[in-house]
Amino acid sequence: MQPPTVRVLHHWPQPSTWSAARVLASETQLILQYSTQDDEVVLFQFPLVRAFQFGSPNDEALEGHPLVRSGLQRYQVHHVEHSPWIAELEKRNAVHPRHDRSAFLEHLVHYIFTFQDATLECIACEGPFWKSEVRVFTSAADAQAAWAQLVAKVFP
DSSP, rough: OOOOOOEEETSSOOOOOTOEEEEEEEOOOOEEEEETTOOOOEEEEEEEEEEEEEEEOOGGGGGGGGGGTTTTTOEEEEEEEEEHHHHHHHHHHHHHHTTTHHHHHHEEEEEEEEEEEEEEEEEOSSSSOOOEEEEEEEEEEHHHHHHHHHHHHHHO
């Protein structure tokens, strides 16, 4: 397996140094909200998620993350190429009697969001039927209304 490479997604809105992230997830979907340096509010919706973890490390302990030597940075949105986490998930699933390695790996993307007090890692499936959506709001009230609509849609 090739070594992982972590790339900052500069075209995506980056978190502020003080942003308090909010996550709501179901078995297959994840919604994320955070603030940018320009006081915008960002909503991400991942419509098909295979796995996620949210919590440690915070910005002060990020150096302890295993991907920091591969390019992981504070207060950024990242894409992990040659993800060891995706490889681990595929290996775990390989015991399934109808496991198909290429079908399992197809369209999986590993994202990492680093915030002040937490890190979100997410393995999302992004293909012709599932696209992650990013919405940016300049008004906190508009962002809150959009959050409420997403919550009602994902958790009817």
